[in-house]
Amino acid sequence: MNIFQKPILVLCVFLLTFTTASAQVTQSDVATNSDKFKLRAVAEIGYVAVLDHKIQFSNSGTEIDYVKEGGQDNLYPVSRFSLEADLNPKNTIVFLYQPLRIESTALLERDLVIDDLVYPAGSGVNFLYNFPFYRISYLREFMSNNPKYSFAFGATVQIRNATITFESLDGTLFRRNADVGIVPALKLRTRANFNDRLYAEIEADGIYAPVSYLNGADNEIVGAILDASARLGYKVNTPVSAFVNARYLGGGAVGTDPDSTGPGDGYVKNWLHFLTVTTGFVYSF
DSSP: OOSSOOHHHHHHHHHHHHHHHHHHSOHHHHHHHTTOOEEEEEEEEEEEEEEEEEEEESTTSOOEEHHHHSSOOSEEEEEEEEEEEEEETTEEEEEEEEOOEEEEEEEOSSOEEETTEEEOTTOEEEEEEEOOEEEEEEEEESOTTOSSEEEEEEEEEEEEEEEEEEEETTSSOEEEEEEEEEEEEEEEEEEEESSSSEEEEEEEEEEEEEHHHHHOOSSOOEEEEEEEEEEEEEEOSSSEEEEEEEEEEEEEEEEEOTTOOSSSOSEEEEEEEEEEEEEEEEEEO
């Protein structure tokens, strides 16, 4: 289910976000700092723990607890890659890719109803939750003259490419829900440099959106995301820094897709709370 159902709303938010961002990059900024362009590649790997994750397809469907009933009680590998371009000391563009794939198998202790299909108690089910996303973000720095502290604020546009499946081990029962969606959000980043090598950084992307209120739709849809992290880094040498990172990744949506063609009535509820712990590096070109 697309959090932002109306194409006009998505287009308006997208244009507003990047028109505002582009306007911030003034000609004086470019003229004064044209020689300050910097490029950074960031990569991190680690694991994700599912703190809480519940999902439901159709109003008559079962609310499934992925941790207790879907086998998401292990640690899963996670990685994250981004490319950051400082156009000048005040303006930064970030391109990010976050794969997120969780596969699990569980023996059902009760009947589960998913889009009008019954998976009986005692049967085994393969669960796939594949939720990679892509982001482009703009940040405006407000403390560019301070060597110890920085604070940047801006906006993000996220594209998600979700595939969620439920398949019985004997192959006779199967349901699939797939969606490509655009989600705009706000973004902030702050950093403290303790000395020439050691630093700490906090970053967050997030939004809460009662979409029916925004677009005047009759169907009640609510969506939210929050991607917040705390990082401790160390500059190893001139181009390379290493870091450890703790991240909360949460959000979801609830509502009915009026364009659904079935099976089911188009109602989806999906809320998740993940914790990731990673280590990584930053390479400055």
